[in-house]
Amino acid sequence: MTDGTTRAARLAHPLARDALRQITQDRGGCIRPVQLRRTDLDTGQVTQILIPCGATLDTTCPACAKRARSLRAEQCRDGWHLENEPADPAPAPDDQQETWLTLRAHAQVRRDQAAAAGEDTAELDQLIAELDDELARSTRHRQDTPDLPRRPVSSRTTGKVYTAPDGTRYRPSMFLTLTCDSYGRVRDDGTPADPGSYDYQRAARDAIHFAALFDRLIQNLRRYLGYDVQYFAAVEPQRRLAPHVHVAFRGAISRADLRQVIAATYHQVWWPSTDTVRYDTGQAPVWHEGTGRYVDPDTGELLPTWDQALDAIGIDDQPLHVARFGPKFDAQGVLAGTRDARRCIGYLTKYLTKHVAGCHRADTDAQADHAARLVDALRYEPCSPACGNWLRYGITPKNPRPGLIPGQCKGKAHRAEHLGYAGRRVLTSRKWSGKTLDDHRAARKAWLVAMLELPATDPARYQWERVSPSDRDAMSPTRRLLHILDERSRWQGALTEARRRSRDQAQERGPQEGFAA
Ligand SMILES: [Zn+2]
Numbered sequence: 001m002t003d004g005t006t007r008a009a010r011l012a013h014p015l016a017r018d019a020l021r022q023i024t025q026d027r028g029g030c031i032r033p034v035q036l037r038r039t040d041l042d043t044g045q046v047t048q049i050l051i052p053c054g055a056t057l058d059t060t061c062p063a064c065a066k067r068a069r070s071l072r073a074e075q076c077r078d079g080w081h082l083e084n085e086p087a088d089p090a091p092a093p094d095d096q097q098e099t100w101l102t103l104r105a106h107a108q109v110r111r112d113q114a115a116a117a118g119e120d121t122a123e124l125d126q127l128i129a130e131l132d133d134e135l136a137r138s139t140r141h142r143q144d145t146p147d148l149p150r151r152p153v154s155s156r157t158t159g160k161v162y163t164a165p166d167g168t169r170y171r172p173s174m175f176l177t178l179t180c181d182s183y184g185r186v187r188d189d190g191t192p193a194d195p196g197s198y199d200y201q202r203a204a205r206d207a208i209h210f211a212a213l214f215d216r217l218i219q220n221l222r223r224y225l226g227y228d229v230q231y232f233a234a235v236e237p238q239r240r241l242a243p244h245v246h247v248a249f250r251g252a253i254s255r256a257d258l259r260q261v262i263a264a265t266y267h268q269v270w271w272p273s274t275d276t277v278r279y280d281t282g283q284a285p286v287w288h289e290g291t292g293r294y295v296d297p298d299t300g301e302l303l304p305t306w307d308q309a310l311d312a313i314g315i316d317d318q319p320l321h322v323a324r325f326g327p328k329f330d331a332q333g334v335l336a337g338t339r340d341a342r343r344c345i346g347y348l349t350k351y352l353t354k355h356v357a358g359c360h361r362a363d364t365d366a367q368a369d370h371a372a373r374l375v376d377a378l379r380y381e382p383c384s385p386a387c388g389n390w391l392r393y394g395i396t397p398k399n400p401r402p403g404l405i406p407g408q409c410k411g412k413a414h415r416a417e418h419l420g421y422a423g424r425r426v427l428t429s430r431k432w433s434g435k436t437l438d439d440h441r442a443a444r445k446a447w448l449v450a451m452l453e454l455p456a457t458d459p460a461r462y463q464w465e466r467v468s469p470s471d472r473d474a475m476s477p478t479r480r481l482l483h484i485l486d487e488r489s490r491w492q493g494a495l496t497e498a499r500r501r502s503r504d505q506a507q508e509r510g511p512q513e514g515f516a517a
């Protein structure tokens with residue numbers, strides 16, 4: 001072996017390393033590969049394997065983010081115009097009330113059995129009382145039912161088929177874009193015409209509760225249309241930095257139906273009031289170890305618990321916030337495999353490799369100021385029942401722990417790069433394509449393996465371990481990149497060759513063949 005150290009040292013020079021990273025990235029290689037040690041359990045042979053980091057953000061690893069996005073596009077395409085019902089995935093998690101009821105029933109049976117056996121039931125009676133409290137709480141502030149006709153929901157998930165006079169069958173699906181309501185007039189660059197009257201608080205709250213509002217829309221649509229409507233949705237900010245959502249629905253839905261359901265959909269946030277600031281910055285409540293709660297810094301008085309604060313919301317009180325969509329929406333019917341379908345899938349996946357805030361860069365001072373004012377409004381807005389900001393309003397947050405300080409909650413919603421929306425960027429219904437993202441990943445890998453005529457390996461034959469930087473066989477970042485670059489070049493060459501081969505074979509077979517859809 002020649003001396004690799006000197007060369008490795010030269011390549012470790014920042015300029016050379018930057019160039020190496022750039023070229024690797026340009027060839028579609030991962031720039032943060034993870035090193036795994038693979039031991040062949042039959043032969044004892046150890047091989048070092050580099051696998052892609054799997055990042056979804058452009059800023060972390062462009063190649064992996066691009067692959068993740070194209071996988072999403074594939075998933076979107078697969079489910080949109082599905083003709084047959086997909087396989088039923090795992091059952092949906094129970095809703096909270098159902099969980100409490102099940103526990104309550106269980107406790108009752110155990111109590112009755114204990115009583116019949118002449119045992120002490122004090123503990124079970126206590127448990128039953130607590131469960132009754134939870135049940136009462138979960139039913140008290142039920143969401144009002146929207147003003148919509150309700151139909152029984154059938155388990156059908158595929159759309160209607162239309163047959164033209166010439167016998168051609170169409171199965172149109174929908175592409176919908178939904179936005180939040182107006183918070184004040186905005187200019188073309190997305191900034192408010194009058195920042196003073198722009199409703200930043202409502203903008204902040206709508207963003208925080210956007211995911212819940214979307215869930216409610218889907219529930220209402222299913223009840224109204226009477227079938228198990230399936231969707232693939234992508235959430236991203238508009239230029240004015242309010243979230244909007246592009247949705248691919250399977251099956252055609254009329255604009256009139258959509259308008260009615262959107263108008264009737266709202267999400268009520270039954271949280272305690274934040275009208276009065278009880279503890280301003282610098283006078284935050286302090287943790288009390290004995291009770292596991294927060295106390296007033298001056299008087300030592302216990303702050304109400306989250307449950308007590310919820311119970312104090314009266315029958316006549318208003319919800320903290322009511323989130324709604326704006327009246328404007330954009331809906332179009334889309335046929336499978338058309339240019340329109342491809343364009344819409346492009347919209348749906350366009351911004352997936354960027355942070356919410358990275359979708360629209362602030363180019364001007366006005367845009368930067370607008371973003372800063374929104375982040376300001378989000379700073380003291382509670383993002384969840386467990387948010388430290390509740391202390392500002394004199395309430396112990398849910399599941400309290402020491403160290404909470406109002407205005408310093410680590411929740412994603414408060415961060416400048418998320419702009420209030422902490423949810424997932426892609427929302428898919430359970431029966432979209434009948435496949436998980438992992439299934440799509442595996443299918444793609446199987447295709448590559450077949451295309452390149454690689455030998456299939458038996459997974460049970462190997463043992464895998466992650467190599468940590470302190471291990472003796474750990475590769476330096478530069479060496480990892482060199483391996484990735486080499487691998488990419490060889491794969492691309494092999495793939496080009498495989499594609500050429502299959503094209504040649506198709507041509508040899510003649511023009512009538514090889515056009516399978
Ligand atoms: Zn990567």
Ligand SMILES: [Zn+2]
Pocket residue numbers: 381382383384387388389409410411414
């Ligand atoms: Zn928070």
